[in-house]
Amino acid sequence: MTDAAFPDGANGAAPRTTTSLLAQDARTRKRNAAEARFRAYGIAAIAVGLVFLAVLVSSIIFKGVGAFQQTFITLNVELLEEKLDKSGTRDIEAIKKVTTFGYNPLIDAALAQAIAETGIENPFSKGKDLRKMISSGAAADVRDYVIENPDEIGKTVEFRLLASSRVDGYLKDRVTRESLARDKNLSPEHLDIVDALAGAGVVTKAFNTDFITGADASESRPEQAGIGVSMLGSFYMMLVVLACALPIGVAASIYLEEFAPQNGFTDLIEVNISNLAAVPSIVFGILGLAVFIQFAHLPQSAPLVGGLVLTLMTLPTIIISTRASLKSVPPSIREAALGVGASKMQTVFHHVLPLAMPGILTGTIIGLAQALGETAPLLLIGMVGYIASNYPDGVIEGFMAPNSAMPAQIYEWAKRADPAYYERAWGGIIILLLFLMSMNIIAIILRRRFERRW
Amino acid sequence: MSAFWLLIILLAFAAVGFVLGRGRALASVNGERRRLHSLPNYYGSNVAMLAFVPAVLVLAVWVVVQPLVINSSVSNHIPAELYETGGELNLIMSDVRRVADGLDLAVKNGMLTTDEASSIDTEATDLRALLGEVGVALGSEIHPSVLSAAQVMRAQIATGNLFRSIVLLVIAAAGFFIAIRMTSGEFRARNMVERGIRGLLIAAASIAILTTIGIVLSLIFNTLEFFRLYPARDFFTLLEWAPSFSGRGGASSLGLLPLLWGTLYISVVALLVAVPIGLFSAIYLAEYAGPKTRSIAKPMLEVLAGIPTIVYGLFALLTIGPMLLSVFGDDGFGWMQGQRSVMTAGLVMGIMLIPFVSSLSDDIINAVPQAMRDGSYGLGATQSETVRQVVLPAALPGIVGAVLLATSRALGETMIVVMGAGAAARLDLNPFEAMTTVTAKIVSQLTGDSDFASPEALVAFALGMTLFILTLGLNVLALYIVRKYREQYE
Numbered sequence: 037m038t039d040a041a042f043p044d045g046a047n048g049a050a051p052r053t054t055t056s057l058l059a060q061d062a063r064t065r066k067r068n069a070a071e072a073r074f075r076a077y078g079i080a081a082i083a084v085g086l087v088f089l090a091v092l093v094s095s096i097i098f099k100g101v102g103a104f105q106q107t108f109i110t111l112n113v114e115l116l117e118e119k120l121d122k123s124g125t126r127d128i129e130a131i132k133k134v135t136t137f138g139y140n141p142l143i144d145a146a147l148a149q150a151i152a153e154t155g156i157e158n159p160f161s162k163g164k165d166l167r168k169m170i171s172s173g174a175a176a177d178v179r180d181y182v183i184e185n186p187d188e189i190g191k192t193v194e195f196r197l198l199a200s201s202r203v204d205g206y207l208k209d210r211v212t213r214e215s216l217a218r219d220k221n222l223s224p225e226h227l228d229i230v231d232a233l234a235g236a237g238v239v240t241k242a243f244n245t246d247f248i249t250g251a252d253a254s255e256s257r258p259e260q261a262g263i264g265v266s267m268l269g270s271f272y273m274m275l276v277v278l279a280c281a282l283p284i285g286v287a288a289s290i291y292l293e294e295f296a297p298q299n300g301f302t303d304l305i306e307v308n309i310s311n312l313a314a315v316p317s318i319v320f321g322i323l324g325l326a327v328f329i330q331f332a333h334l335p336q337s338a339p340l341v342g343g344l345v346l347t348l349m350t351l352p353t354i355i356i357s358t359r360a361s362l363k364s365v366p367p368s369i370r371e372a373a374l375g376v377g378a379s380k381m382q383t384v385f386h387h388v389l390p391l392a393m394p395g396i397l398t399g400t401i402i403g404l405a406q407a408l409g410e411t412a413p414l415l416l417i418g419m420v421g422y423i424a425s426n427y428p429d430g431v432i433e434g435f436m437a438p439n440s441a442m443p444a445q446i447y448e449w450a451k452r453a454d455p456a457y458y459e460r461a462w463g464g465i466i467i468l469l470l471f472l473m474s475m476n477i478i479a480i481i482l483r484r485r486f487e488r489r490w
Numbered sequence: 491m492s493a494f495w496l497l498i499i500l501l502a503f504a505a506v507g508f509v510l511g512r513g514r515a516l517a518s519v520n521g522e523r524r525r526l527h528s529l530p531n532y533y534g535s536n537v538a539m540l541a542f543v544p545a546v547l548v549l550a551v552w553v554v555v556q557p558l559v560i561n562s563s564v565s566n567h568i569p570a571e572l573y574e575t576g577g578e579l580n581l582i583m584s585d586v587r588r589v590a591d592g593l594d595l596a597v598k599n600g601m602l603t604t605d606e607a608s609s610i611d612t613e614a615t616d617l618r619a620l621l622g623e624v625g626v627a628l629g630s631e632i633h634p635s636v637l638s639a640a641q642v643m644r645a646q647i648a649t650g651n652l653f654r655s656i657v658l659l660v661i662a663a664a665g666f667f668i669a670i671r672m673t674s675g676e677f678r679a680r681n682m683v684e685r686g687i688r689g690l691l692i693a694a695a696s697i698a699i700l701t702t703i704g705i706v707l708s709l710i711f712n713t714l715e716f717f718r719l720y721p722a723r724d725f726f727t728l729l730e731w732a733p734s735f736s737g738r739g740g741a742s743s744l745g746l747l748p749l750l751w752g753t754l755y756i757s758v759v760a761l762l763v764a765v766p767i768g769l770f771s772a773i774y775l776a777e778y779a780g781p782k783t784r785s786i787a788k789p790m791l792e793v794l795a796g797i798p799t800i801v802y803g804l805f806a807l808l809t810i811g812p813m814l815l816s817v818f819g820d821d822g823f824g825w826m827q828g829q830r831s832v833m834t835a836g837l838v839m840g841i842m843l844i845p846f847v848s849s850l851s852d853d854i855i856n857a858v859p860q861a862m863r864d865g866s867y868g869l870g871a872t873q874s875e876t877v878r879q880v881v882l883p884a885a886l887p888g889i890v891g892a893v894l895l896a897t898s899r900a901l902g903e904t905m906i907v908v909m910g911a912g913a914a915a916r917l918d919l920n921p922f923e924a925m926t927t928v929t930a931k932i933v934s935q936l937t938g939d940s941d942f943a944s945p946e947a948l949v950a951f952a953l954g955m956t957l958f959i960l961t962l963g964l965n966v967l968a969l970y971i972v973r974k975y976r977e978q979y980e
Contacts, residue, residue: 316902
């Protein structure tokens, strides 16, 4: 390029290389190659980032969808009167005295009968061995049904019972015959039976509503575990966050943006807010543990405490976005209001705040989404290790009684080191991400719909 | 009267005050609203505010202070031979509290009369069974002195609450009557109310300061308590991390260095992944990409920042870990023992940090004035030469700031290392070895532990303090650099 500008023999003896405008010289080629390489690095970097995203999303989806399907065994259980209600009076107290152990033989008989109907040989003589195919919670389901409908005793009723997690895993290709060799919970003979029963339509896979609405189960019964209760815990926590963080955040932003004088105190607040935004979340957990539990004696694992900790964490996010949207309201609005005699306070509350509201709501929703996915501080206030097996009794219990939260529940499942629970954890993540996605989409729609360009 | 009912009464007071204040203001000008200084509602609000706010503030302070005062006065009633350390005293005091609460509950449920409750003794009745019935579970038999302390506590709480009700009602009434007396046509009620609201706004803004103070105090007090039980020198210099949960104190060695090493090692791996990818993406997006590519690729990358860390943790544990193990494990190179390792956690953390580096650098590169690029092009430089020799040097301080912010994120990240890095503290160079970090140990030392008397639990606060100081220092430095740089081109 620039070579052409030098006249012939500018540096003495060097013979002038004849170059054409159409053919590139070596140096230009080199520079162009460097340019292309540099560009390729950029494209490669973005591609790598997107590949990571794709791998992450696909591994979530592939491993998680299984949790929404569950294997059921449909059995005709004969509710024998002599087993369940010896007196024959249908006295509910007497029926309740029969524990789940009393129901097991009935289920065994029904299962044996179903196997006999398919024509396959039953290699198990003991009901206990046969029963390994069915969830250990199945007897409780039957018992609950009988206590609810005592009149059905003596009849044969069709039940859709949960299969055990190993059978479920076999139908989802998680458990293979080889892997069962080291597993004393199920044997390959069981799988032959499962194959036959599946062919006969007794063993079926169906959509698993219990995973979405159900409660957590003990470690040995992954097939029963659901995320419903912890979802409710998360919901109560989000209520606390919304009720505390929104008013406090908006009030603080109004002060800082509209009233605060330029002085040391204001600077102190600003520095604090920007630093709190970057403090690791686990430190907020330590704060919650020390202040709310150690000092104020609030109950451990309660959604109230979790909500308070998350409030402190989300406050900076909400304040930053609220200030941005207050700032975007043009000064002419304020001047007009002041001009017709409104006080400063009236100007802010009657004119500026309503105009900034869409932006504030958007920021709040994004802050809530952040809080919903946060796990680390919840570990410290005792939300992990607590088995959320019951729905809270009322609204007050919802806030005060120990509960789990969605991310804490997912962590709890991941800790249990059972492939069946891993599947639940991935499934829980799908639900969590669906919530986050819809919250973010609502925020984007709000912004698109109500954002004003002045 | 419980705090809840007091609050209801105060609210009722305020409501009555509002109506009366408004009425009195209107009456003082014979119903001619134009002669009032402020709108009538402001007069009402003023009365309500003066009746309600001071009383509620006192109530809030009282609720916090009373238990502290009663606790310290009751703990003097416990004979010194019952306990040796402060931790044991704490346990006894929580028993005392539970007995006192249980007796109150029993009276409320009608199982005891008030007289019976205050004259009960451990000889005549099985107190533990009785309290068990109202749902208060006690670990051991109740010592007579615990019961007497509980009785003292109940008496003090009762007098405290009585005084509280009286004081609060007097304050509320005083505020009410002062405000009513002030109310007249000329009174500047609006200015008064607005001053009150302003106070409220300032209070809300101060919560940020309070939070910081809360963090610092809760860390400092517990850290000092830890250093009383465990020598500070050992904490900072020991090369071993081996807490013992069987015996108390002495037996465990709690050295910070192996944890710090794990933290730094994982962060370095994460930054080695995140910085090149993030920086090159930012350069491409800012300098080369057309608006269309930019509008797709940028939000896609930023999705990575919105994914909760628990998801990354599970991804590390169940996807990346096994993947690495199949390549570097015994079937492959044989460097890796289990799926948890520095590499697993570092790689996944790096993915998480990509959008941090890329969006911040993108902003900074975009802030470099176009004139500088134009000058470079004018001299005949290619685009990549311009980026390397003009744009990047100009943006360097900002990029350093972005990397520092990402580092502070990496140091404080918890879920990924808890699930991906392992639990054993190790000083090792092999990146495929499991190591542990400061955050992971905070979690494991504090989870499920409500007794903060042992050094093994308290060490978590010292670790938290270390983490807080490290990240705070990095943030302040990063913000300083970024801010200084921004001013340069504005």
